[in-house]
Amino acid sequence: MIQINQLSKKYKNAERFSVHNLDLVIDEGEVFGILGPNGAGKTTLISMLSSLLKPTSGSFTIDGLSYQGHMSRLKQLIGIVPQEYALYPTLTAFENLKYFGSMYGLKGMELTQKINEHLEILGLKPFAHKKIQTFSGGMKRRINLIAGILHKPKVLFLDEPTVGVDVQSKNAIMSFLKELNENGTTILYTSHHLNEAEEFCSRIAIIDLGTIICKGKPEELIRNEPEAKNLEEVFLARTGKALRDYA
Template sequence: MENIIEIKNLYKKYKNSEDFSVNDISLNIDKNEIYGILGPNGAGKTTLISMLSGLIKPTSGSFTINGLSPKKDSSKIKQLIGVVPQEYALYPTLTAKENLLFFGSLYGLKQAYLHKTIDEALELMGLTKFADKKIDQFSGGMKRRCNLIAGTLHNPKVLFLDEPTVGVDVQSKKAIIDYLLDLNKKGTCIIYTSHHLSEAEEFCTKIAIIDHGKIHATGTPEELVQKVASAENLEDVFISLTGKELRDVV
């Protein structure tokens, strides 16, 4: 086992907040994992991923990605990671192919390689015949699939995903999961957040359940179910660890 991410005593408190959004998290993630970060609304999932992907800075603590520190090697880390946010990171008035060519150019990919990679990815995602259609004409599932391609054109070593299948149809969900499983087989470590617990149970090789900024349990889906008496699935484990209280956030 070889860790590609090592997190030590990581904290994050936002300005004017009384509580830590991430509170003393330590975690090691192997390079071959599909690692699920699961928790209720406001648990700290997105804050943790935002720190790891360089979008926000920790209040204290440290982490490395592929042995690199964000304080010393932030530009190198950016070349190694891919980020696919929950919100669509696409230009609505550009076509799918124009979007992908633009994002691919940001990674510094050579044109011949970029065109080949885009064509292959569009084919895998069932979007070839829509390549020259503007994104604002796409359905939610089509946008979600194109969004995923945009974040993975450079074949990242680590891919951060925030709710990658939210609001999509069954066919789009299957296409996205199959695409991600293929990426993982080719060597990409995937860090994934979702509210779809049954999906996470099937998709993830390992899971951390967090709440109020703290890790409450880690393990494979099978290990987590075995740890909680009377639990039959991951949803039972989740409710047991985080409670039934509603987590509405405004």
């Protein structure tokens, strides 16, 4: 579903590449996790695959379409749930979702039905006509997720989809994502919640300084790392325990 060849990104005036000569193949129907410390290149990679950032070099295809020649078609195939809330705070939940759904060509009763259906599934139907600025963090995360999947994308990019949410919201989000995947959506996912990633992902790549340092099924990575009992211990063994603050 996703083929990445020697993909690189270096920002203007940066001292190093944020993503450097990255090769990766993600199969249809996978939940593929991209894990790494702060500044490892996770968000930059997703931004390039979403056509939000132009690569410095290299190429990629999604469902056989390259971003160079098929950007508009490619954008119809994908859904994006960014780390930051991509919502208008003074609009209601319904108004936000109507706006984002219309960007993908949805309209009329079809759009209204999809919005109401997803609000119901994620427990937000009673708040449909409340302004986003009144919502808790977990409620905003769930609306953020709905905005990215109303058009039923083939590929869903998730950048920290459960950061800062309560346990109940996290459970609702993860259950919903598992159902999406079971219905055929390929998911590319980043997170700092390693226990969540270990349970959720079919395969994982750990990246650091813009390059892949290991990849495989979670259980394989744990088995192949001496004395590691879980994915967090694999992560620390591969990336080190030094703080990764950056500005």
